[in-house]
Amino acid sequence: MFRDKRVRSSVFFGPLFLMVLISFLVGSVVSNLGKPENQKLHVVRSDNPLVERLRNNRFNVIEIPSVVEGERLIRKGEARVVLQFEEAPSGSGQQTTTAYFDPKHQLSEVALGMVSRVFQEENRKSLKTVLDQKGIPETAIEPIKLSRKEVVVGEKGGAGAFIVGMLPYLIVIWAFFGGMSIVSDLVAGEKEKNTLETLLITPVKRTQIVFGKFVALSVICLLSSLSSVVGIIAVGALSLPGAGELFKGGTGITPTSFLIILAVLLPTVAFFASILLAISTYAKNPREAQSHLGLVNFLVLTPAVASQFIGLTDAANAMWVNFVPVLNTSNNIRTALLGKPDLLAVFVTIVVSTVPALIALWVAVWLFNREQVLTRV
Amino acid sequence: MVRTIDVAKHFTDAKRGVVKAVDGVTMEAMPGSIVGLLGVNGAGKTTLLRILSTVIKPTHGRAEIAGHDVATHPELVRANIGFMSNSTALYGRLTAREMLEYFGGLYGLRKVELKKNLDEVIDRLQIGPFADGLCDKLSTGQKQRVSIARTILHNPPVLFFDEPTAGLDVVTSQTVMEFIEGARDAGKTVVYCTHIMSEVERLCDQVYVINEGRIMGVGSVQDLKHQTSEQSLEKAFLRLVRYQSEGLEAVKA
Numbered sequence: 001m002f003r004d005k006r007v008r009s010s011v012f013f014g015p016l017f018l019m020v021l022i023s024f025l026v027g028s029v030v031s032n033l034g035k036p037e038n039q040k041l042h043v044v045r046s047d048n049p050l051v052e053r054l055r056n057n058r059f060n061v062i063e064i065p066s067v068v069e070g071e072r073l074i075r076k077g078e079a080r081v082v083l084q085f086e087e088a089p090s091g092s093g094q095q096t097t098t099a100y101f102d103p104k105h106q107l108s109e110v111a112l113g114m115v116s117r118v119f120q121e122e123n124r125k126s127l128k129t130v131l132d133q134k135g136i137p138e139t140a141i142e143p144i145k146l147s148r149k150e151v152v153v154g155e156k157g158g159a160g161a162f163i164v165g166m167l168p169y170l171i172v173i174w175a176f177f178g179g180m181s182i183v184s185d186l187v188a189g190e191k192e193k194n195t196l197e198t199l200l201i202t203p204v205k206r207t208q209i210v211f212g213k214f215v216a217l218s219v220i221c222l223l224s225s226l227s228s229v230v231g232i233i234a235v236g237a238l239s240l241p242g243a244g245e246l247f248k249g250g251t252g253i254t255p256t257s258f259l260i261i262l263a264v265l266l267p268t269v270a271f272f273a274s275i276l277l278a279i280s281t282y283a284k285n286p287r288e289a290q291s292h293l294g295l296v297n298f299l300v301l302t303p304a305v306a307s308q309f310i311g312l313t314d315a316a317n318a319m320w321v322n323f324v325p326v327l328n329t330s331n332n333i334r335t336a337l338l339g340k341p342d343l344l345a346v347f348v349t350i351v352v353s354t355v356p357a358l359i360a361l362w363v364a365v366w367l368f369n370r371e372q373v374l375t376r377v
Numbered sequence: 378m379v380r381t382i383d384v385a386k387h388f389t390d391a392k393r394g395v396v397k398a399v400d401g402v403t404m405e406a407m408p409g410s411i412v413g414l415l416g417v418n419g420a421g422k423t424t425l426l427r428i429l430s431t432v433i434k435p436t437h438g439r440a441e442i443a444g445h446d447v448a449t450h451p452e453l454v455r456a457n458i459g460f461m462s463n464s465t466a467l468y469g470r471l472t473a474r475e476m477l478e479y480f481g482g483l484y485g486l487r488k489v490e491l492k493k494n495l496d497e498v499i500d501r502l503q504i505g506p507f508a509d510g511l512c513d514k515l516s517t518g519q520k521q522r523v524s525i526a527r528t529i530l531h532n533p534p535v536l537f538f539d540e541p542t543a544g545l546d547v548v549t550s551q552t553v554m555e556f557i558e559g560a561r562d563a564g565k566t567v568v569y570c571t572h573i574m575s576e577v578e579r580l581c582d583q584v585y586v587i588n589e590g591r592i593m594g595v596g597s598v599q600d601l602k603h604q605t606s607e608q609s610l611e612k613a614f615l616r617l618v619r620y621q622s623e624g625l626e627a628v629k630a
Binding site: 198203 | 455
């Protein structure tokens with residue numbers, strides 16, 4: 001099985017490489033975005049000391065002659081934020097700085113946010129000085145204080161946002177794509193190469209043959225899926241460049257969460273393997289199988305993609321989610337990674353996922369036992 | 378022994394309606410003989426072999442292999458047959474040895490028996506030098522030898538050959554035919570499908586001429602020539618086939 005390059009790449013290299021690549025790319029972007037030196041700040045030429053403060057805060061300050069020039073650069077996409085400092089403070093002593101930016105440009109918003117934090121810090125220092133001079137305690141300007149206390153839900157060491165957002169989706173997707181990459185050869189390919197008949201004339205029963213293929217395909221689906229988990233663990237453990245930002249909260253993969261992932265994944269893997277096998281059995285040849293697989297892709301991808309956003313809604317905790325195949329698996333993996341699994345939801349998911357898996361397997365076996373289907377070439 | 382009684386296979390086709398691929402074939406093949414199924418492409422030879430090898434079920438009639446009914450005891454039938462076609466149908470990513478071991482397992486051979494049989498067929502068919510090479514890398518002749526080895530690995534009493542020499546060079550064809558003759562001499566029941574007259578003349582003890590799913594003539598090569606008053610098997614065959622066509626035309630008219 002593993003002599004086939006496609007099997008090796010879909011089971012091991014694909015998921016592992018992709019996880020490392022995604023972690024590295026996302027990590028690099030996230031960590032670079034947070035660095036002031038990577039924020040280009042265009043400043044209309046001024047002697048205002050704030051310009052120097054910004055430089056001291058490691059912003060990449062670029063002086064320009066006028067606001068008109070700044071607006072031109074923003075329109076061209078060459079400037080994110082252009083700052084114009086007023087020449088003198090107003091009568092109240094307030095120094096106004098105008099920031100020009102493109103609200104549709106995400107990097108403009110990021111840069112503006114970082115500049116705002118510098119200004120807030122400057123304002124806080126000024127305020128403290130004034131309050132100290134007048135002998136007023138700092139707490140006087142904050143009569144109502146909001147104190148934040150985090151409540152630990154579930155196990156300690158729940159995964160960070162990146163892992164929770166990405167991993168459930170990838171685990172499910174790889175379970176499908178791992179099998180999809182080879183399934184067209186499994187029966188349709190055997191029909192085309194005439195090897196299927198050599199199997200059919202052995203004393204082995206057809207149902208045994210189809211079960212053998214189902215088990216082999218399930219193993220491929222499961223290994224592909226688990227490879228993406230191993231990829232995440234490897235990236236987290238190796239502290240690859242750029243990945244540090246992503247793993248602040250840990251990977252969330254503990255013995256308990258791994259067992260839950262496995263428990264909800266197994267029926268889903270069986271479901272995917274059965275569907276894929278039924279399609280490959282029905283198709284005349286690998287090309288026909290591939291065209292059918294393209295359509296089935298959407299059925300699997302839609303709930304899987306929904307799993308990426310479900311954490312942003314109240315639906316994540318709703319029981320009905322556990323009755324939607326694929327989505328229920330992703331959601332339970334998500335809660336397991338967060339360290340707060342719901343065992344009832346896990347149980348419902350296993351039962352609900354097993355039903356379509358059995359139906360799809362029955363269809364695959366039924367098709368495999370029909371001579372009209374097997375002799376379609 | 379192979380025996381069919383009034384076997385038929387009818388398909389329903391959306392365009393052509395009911396297609397009678399095999400239509401009431403009665404035939405018999407005894408151990409130690411080679412029975413030829415002679416017919417043009419599409420005559421129904423392969424469909425008949427598929428029925429006999431239990432790949433498809435007959436829609437009518439009865440077929441027995443080594444005393445087992447193809448419809449009711451297909452597993453027992455399959456344990457008693459070997460099937461070989463011109464398509465070697467090997468698994469390219471397995472070595473010749475691995476493939477034979479795999480099929481030995483499927484045929485239910487136990488480890489000791491499998492090793493014994495494997496060594497025997499590898500030696501007999503001179504597969505040794507390339508036994509550990511991937512099937513994808515073998516030459517056509519080598520693949521054909523591995524295919525033969527797979528056919529006889531479990532030592533079945535009945536062997537089916539479906540145009541086994543099609544597309545092969547003279548040397549490889551010779552190897553295949555020598556093997557088939559050897560199988561007959563070893564007491565096997567051989568059913569040989571072909572449309573090549575010279576092979577029939579050389580190999581077959583009994584010939585069934587088949588056309589449009591029906592048996593048009595039965596007998597030894599000499600019998601067929603005698604029945605049709607023709608000097609060559611080719612002309613005898615054509616006469617038998619044309620009789621049917623003319624008969625059909627008459628019915629249609």
